[in-house]
Amino acid sequence: MINDIRVGALIASSSVKRGNKKTLMFIVFVLSLIFMNLVFLPSMIGGMTVLFTGFMQDYPYGDVVIEPTGDNTYINNADSVLKKVRAVEGVRAATKRLDVGASIDHKQNVVGVTVTGMLPTEEYEISQYPYIITDGDFLGELSRDEIIIGAMIAGTGFGSEIYDNLGEVKVGSLVDVTYSNGVKKTYKVKGIMEGTFELVDLNALVHYKEIEEVYGLEGSKATSVVVRIDKQGTEEQIQDKIREAGVNEQVFTWADKSETLIKQAMQSMGAIDIMSKFVSLIVGAALILIIIYINILNKKKEIGILKAIGITPRSIVLSYAFLSTFYVSLGIIAGLALYLSLMFYFQANPVVFYETMEIRPVIDPMLLIQSIITMLTLSVIAGTLPAWSVSKESILKAIWGR
Amino acid sequence: MIVVKDLKRYYGSGQTAVKALNGVSFEIKKGEFVAIMGASGSGKTTLLRILALLDDATAGEYTIRGLKVSSLPEAERSYYRLTQVGYVFQDYALINEMSAAENVYVLSMMEGRSKKESYKTALEALEKVGLKGKQDRIPDELSGGEKQRVAIARAIAKKPDIMFADEPCANLDTNNSKQVLDVFKDLNDNYGQTIVMVTHELWHTEYVDRVITLEDGVLVSDEMMDEGGEEK
Numbered sequence: 001m002i003n004d005i006r007v008g009a010l011i012a013s014s015s016v017k018r019g020n021k022k023t024l025m026f027i028v029f030v031l032s033l034i035f036m037n038l039v040f041l042p043s044m045i046g047g048m049t050v051l052f053t054g055f056m057q058d059y060p061y062g063d064v065v066i067e068p069t070g071d072n073t074y075i076n077n078a079d080s081v082l083k084k085v086r087a088v089e090g091v092r093a094a095t096k097r098l099d100v101g102a103s104i105d106h107k108q109n110v111v112g113v114t115v116t117g118m119l120p121t122e123e124y125e126i127s128q129y130p131y132i133i134t135d136g137d138f139l140g141e142l143s144r145d146e147i148i149i150g151a152m153i154a155g156t157g158f159g160s161e162i163y164d165n166l167g168e169v170k171v172g173s174l175v176d177v178t179y180s181n182g183v184k185k186t187y188k189v190k191g192i193m194e195g196t197f198e199l200v201d202l203n204a205l206v207h208y209k210e211i212e213e214v215y216g217l218e219g220s221k222a223t224s225v226v227v228r229i230d231k232q233g234t235e236e237q238i239q240d241k242i243r244e245a246g247v248n249e250q251v252f253t254w255a256d257k258s259e260t261l262i263k264q265a266m267q268s269m270g271a272i273d274i275m276s277k278f279v280s281l282i283v284g285a286a287l288i289l290i291i292i293y294i295n296i297l298n299k300k301k302e303i304g305i306l307k308a309i310g311i312t313p314r315s316i317v318l319s320y321a322f323l324s325t326f327y328v329s330l331g332i333i334a335g336l337a338l339y340l341s342l343m344f345y346f347q348a349n350p351v352v353f354y355e356t357m358e359i360r361p362v363i364d365p366m367l368l369i370q371s372i373i374t375m376l377t378l379s380v381i382a383g384t385l386p387a388w389s390v391s392k393e394s395i396l397k398a399i400w401g402r
Numbered sequence: 403m404i405v406v407k408d409l410k411r412y413y414g415s416g417q418t419a420v421k422a423l424n425g426v427s428f429e430i431k432k433g434e435f436v437a438i439m440g441a442s443g444s445g446k447t448t449l450l451r452i453l454a455l456l457d458d459a460t461a462g463e464y465t466i467r468g469l470k471v472s473s474l475p476e477a478e479r480s481y482y483r484l485t486q487v488g489y490v491f492q493d494y495a496l497i498n499e500m501s502a503a504e505n506v507y508v509l510s511m512m513e514g515r516s517k518k519e520s521y522k523t524a525l526e527a528l529e530k531v532g533l534k535g536k537q538d539r540i541p542d543e544l545s546g547g548e549k550q551r552v553a554i555a556r557a558i559a560k561k562p563d564i565m566f567a568d569e570p571c572a573n574l575d576t577n578n579s580k581q582v583l584d585v586f587k588d589l590n591d592n593y594g595q596t597i598v599m600v601t602h603e604l605w606h607t608e609y610v611d612r613v614i615t616l617e618d619g620v621l622v623s624d625e626m627m628d629e630g631g632e633e634k
Binding site: 002003006007010011014015017018019302305306307308309310311312313315394395396399 | 451454456457480481483484485487489491495497498499500501504508509511512513514517540556557
């Protein structure tokens with residue numbers, strides 16, 4: 001076997017050393033495109049996932065979110081929950097929120113929204129809400145009868161034309177909010193927020209005390225307690241620690257909560273991704289096979305000669321396996337260079353999605369490793385099968401065609 | 403050394419079968435330089451390919467040093483071709499992407515020798531055929547005669563029991579043909595190499611000890627030659 005490997009390597013290396021360089025370059029170029037095809041689209045989809053999951057963490061769910069158990073609408077005594085949560089090692093900040101359904105009315109334009117009651121000063125540590133005010137100011141600790149309106153419902157942001165909106169609400173405008181319990185209240189618009197994300201821009205924010213008063217809630221109730229942690233990736237450990245700390249409500253990580261939503265959002269893209277990968281693999285395998293097969297057909301006589309002078313079929317098959325592995329390795333290196341160049345380009349010039357969202361592709365090392373392994377496996381199969389088939393032919397047929 | 407008994411090779415079957423060889427028998431002794439001659443289609447190349455284990459006989463027996471090689475399985479035939487048999491093709495059959503030395507030492511490496519030792523053997527073989535200093539040339543950089551001499555070097559480097567040559571001068575001019583035949587003669591005279599060569603050129607008989615003539619797949623004459631290529 002060692003002799004087979006040595007001779008296989010000698011045949012392959014001389015073929016590379018003295019073979020046609022233009023053909024080699026063409027083969028490598030095609031293989032690099034096959035590799036690119038395998039990794040580029042998934043990287044873009046990865047970028048979209050990161051963007052959406054980032055939204056989930058920055059706005060509704062934080063890193064870990066605590067919600068009421070069973071059919072309960074509220075977490076009772078959220079302050080006690082907060083105290084326990086804040087004492088957990090690895091928790092950076094936590095706050096309580098009250099989400100309620102309402103409709104907002106402005107100059108006979110009515111829009112249904114979720115109004116979130118929050119503690120403004122705590123939100124600076126928890127979410128991006130305080131930082132996305134495009135007009136006016138964020139809520140303050142003493143904000144009463146004041147509201148922050150999402151840009152899409154205000155009629156000023158991108159997407160306003162798609163959704164119902166209030167028709168050019170500005171800072172200082174007065175809007176009427178009718179809560180789900182029928183209570184109606186007039187608010188002065190303190191700011192317009194634009195998070196370039198529907199879950200944000202179609203909602204409104206008020207002070208926590210507003211919701212407490214409107215719904216007559218006592219004993220620090222909350223629909224959710226949002227938690228941020230020190231170290232990304234430790235969400236599940238913190239989730240366990242919070243449970244161990246005696247919090248009996250439902251504790252989710254942002255991934256748990258986002259899963260359904262992101263899954264839905266990504267489902268169609270994921271299907272395209274899978275299809276694209278499948279097609280790329282089939283096309284890639286076929287191309288590698290064709291390239292190597294044509295190469296082998298051109299060398300059919302040579303294979304016959306090698307057999308005639310006593311070179312074993314195993315050495316011949318190995319030489320083509322080495323050769324195709326070499327081609328594919330060069331293709332992968334060229335493909336990687338091309339891929340990384342494109343990645344850097346798109347990092348600097350992100351793809352703008354939905355006019356406002358910037359998608360930057362994500363370089364996923366696992367994806368790269370998987371694709372490299374797939375390509376190398378394909379190369380061994382594609383190099384071995386045709387060579388094996390030709391090496392099984394009789395010497396006379398291989399050399400003289402009969 | 404070589405014993406051939408009633409060797410037959412038919413292509414096709416029944417009434418339409420082509421009888422390329424139809425019951426050929428002869429013996430070749432060690433150290434002989436034999437020419438197989440005959441008109442085109444007489445079966446000489448078919449016979450040589452069967453002797454060199456490149457093709458199978460339809461019937462008959464063929465032994466080399468008492469070993470019935472005609473019935474060996476392919477793996478052993480391959481090993482036999484590698485270690486015991488040298489074959490020189492009409493069209494040189496060199497690997498174009500390998501240098502002269504690589505074309506020669508690939509077989510030594512296949513036999514398990516180190517690259518260094520194989521290279522040394524290749525240089526000796528190339529020197530023996532008059533190609534000293536041309537070991538790094540690829541076939542495209544060599545003349546027809548030089549290519550054929552590389553092919554001979556490849557065949558002799560492994561010191562085979564028998565060397566077969568299928569019209570080795572067919573593509574060469576007279577001058578190059580003489581050079582190649584001189585190499586054969588030298589190998590035969592000075593190293594005792596057994597050589598079986600197919601040829602259709604009468605003047606090649608000057609170099610050989612014996613001429614076997616085929617006609618329509620049948621052996622029609624088997625004559626020993628003197629130094630001048632005349633029948634003894």
